Amino acid sequence: MFIAHLPAGYLAARGAExxxxxxxxxxxxxxxxxxxPDFDLLYFYLVDSCRHHHHSYCIHWPVVWLGLLLLSGLWLLWRxxxxxxxxxxxSASGLLHIALDGIVGDIQLFAPWSDEYYALATVPALHKPWWLNFFLHWSMGIELLICVAAIYLFFKNLRKQA
Ligand SMILES: [Zn+2]
Known part of the structure; x- marks a missing residue:
């Protein structure tokens, strides 16, 4: 997922409210x-020199976000x-990020116990540069839908406050 993570976070916040x-x-x-989860791109570009898929770093493992969600959920029950x-x-928004990445982005669902990558769909490598394949894939429709929904709710909320 390229452009819809932040709008998805906005929709998650509105849903929680x-x-x-x-x-x-x-x-x-x-x-x-x-x-x-995409803060690992700093490590990917500045330290790892793009040698490993950034989805292989532990910050993109579902178990990390499930663990944080479990701990924060227990904290919420206690407090x-x-x-x-x-x-x-x-934590929930981080897990949402991982789920959205998993549509076409190859996620190590069972890391650290397995290095196998999973995605709901595969983006065929038909165009260059590589990112054009993602922008011309049907999954970009999901991203645009999330963005349009977030923009709509943002302006609807803005109008309500005025
Ligand atoms: Zn990501």
Whole structure:
């Protein structure tokens, strides 16, 4: 997924608010969590010299985000609110990122126990540069749909506040 992670985080925050979640950091936590797994791109470009697929780094392993979600969820049950709410939002948005990456982006679903990559669909390498294959693939429709929904809700919410 290229362009829809942040809009997906926005939709997650709006969904959480609609379900009754309230905290001043809720939106920020969802937005940050929705892009947090891709912070590994800094390591990918600056340290690893692009030698390994950045989805092989542990920050892109589902078990990491499931673990964070479990821990923050237990914290939320214990504290019954407070900063545990944005912690759950951050973790859930990180897991959402991994799920969206898994549409065409090859995720190591069972890492660290298996190095096997999984994706719902494969993007055929038909065009150059490589990223054009993704932009011309049907999965870009999902990305655009997420972006349009987020923009619509953003402006609808803006109008409601005015
Ligand atoms: Zn990613």
């Amino acid at each position: 609609r379900c009754g979640a309230k905290h001043p950091l809720l939106m920020a936590a969802c937005l940050l969590g929705s892009i947090a 019954r609110g407070g900063v545990a709410i944005p912690a759950v939002a951050f």
